[in-house]
Each structure stands twice: as C-alpha cells, then as structure tokens.
Amino acid sequence: MAVAVKALFFDVFGTLVDWRTSIAREAEVVLKPQGIVLDWLAFADAWRGEYQVGLEQVRSGRIPFCKLDVLHRHNLERILPRFNIGTLKDAQLRTLNLAWHRLDAWSDVGPGLHRLKRRYMVAPVSNGNISLMVDLARHNGFPWDAILGAEIAGDYKPKPRVYLAAVEALDLPPADCMMVAAHTKDLMAAAALGLRTGHIARPNEHGPGRGETAPSQPVDVAAKNIEDLASQLGI
DSSP states (O other): OOOOOEEEEEBBBTBBOOHHHHHHHHHHHGGGGOOOOHHHHHHHHHHHHEEEEEEHHHHHHTTTOOOHHHHHHHHHHHHHHOOOGOOOOOHHHHOOOOGGHHHBBOHOOOOOHHHTTSSSEEEESSSHHHHHHHHHHHHHOOOOOOOOEEHHHSSSSSSSHHHHHHHTTTTTGGGGEEEEEOOOOHHHHHHTOOOOOEEEETTTTTTTOOSSSSSSOOOOOSSSHHHHHHHHTTT
C-alpha cells in the first residue's frame, strides 16, 4: 500500500509500550520491600485510570500546563489511600513515579520502528514529557528522529495544538504526516487537521481482550502491529 507521507508520528502509551504490566512490575519492585502486598495489576489500572482526569485539568484551563511527570505524581498520591498505602518517603514516591520512564515496549515495536525509519522520519507525539520519552527510547532502543508532543505544544492530546506543533516542527504540511496510534479518538483528532492515520491493534492494552482490536472509524491504514504497518507501507 503506497501512502505518500514523509513522517510518522507515534502515540506511545499503549501503542508502543505495555504500560499495564510494566507499571504492575515496577510497583511491586518498589512497594513489596516495604511490606506492601496488593493486586499489582489493579494498582496499575487505578493509576492509569486517573490519567485523563489529570490531562483534562490542563486541557480545560483549570490548571496551567505542567509535565506529565507532575500529573503522574499527583495521580499516584490520589490512589495510594485506595490501596491502604500509608506514608511513603519522598524518595520512594519519586522512584515509583519514574516507573513510567521504565515501560517495556511490545515485542513488535523495536523491529518495526527500525524498518519504518529507513523511509520515514519517525517521532513520538505523546502526552509524555521529553525526559520521559528520552528514557523510554533509551530503555527500548526507539530510533527517534525527534521527540515531539505535549511539552513542545504546551497542551495535551487530543487538543489540535499538539498535532499542529509536531507538523510545524518538521516543516511539513499535515497531509505529509501520519499519526499512528492504538486509539481511534487520537487518530480522529489528527485526521480532522489533515493528517493521515494509521491504527495499531492492541487488544490487550488494558488486560486480556480489553483494548482496540480494530479502529472504530475509517483510517488510512489498519495494522496488526508496527511490523505489519511497515509491511503495509511497503518496507
């Protein structure tokens, strides 16, 4: 399939990295030595469950823009009482909060991105802050040409400014860029601004059978994973 674009922009959480099992693992590493035992996957789900709540505070203008690390910390402190976790030292909270910098990629992502980079510019357009994206890239070997997204836009997806700032950063028109994500809402927001769209199936993002197996609205390319996307793009 020939799609005439020059740059591929990637959502990261869920699309490229398995946040759920990674956060569960990291939470256990940090908290279990403190004598805390709980349902680690439920903890990961609860933390992620506050994600959109935090983003909406910024998107709505109720609070000024701040990095996702800051929102993640607020969200973490919000959920700790639900799991009867008492006071943790600041160093422990910081280490746990940085678990989002240590997420593991889905197995298809590394090979797929390196294939795509042969022909296209590749960059994250994520709600994650730059230091978070750098750490995930180094942890997983992501071959980014640039790191774009919320921090350079000063807002959070799916606000238009996030996609437009990415396009402008590479001096390209929207039609020369493709947003790639496992979330149809993200893709529709990009499409409304003239970007092309590529959907990645992640049926187990939120647990077995709890993710998008296919886009719920029409997209330019629907792929099983990142390597399938590369194949469909002729690489």
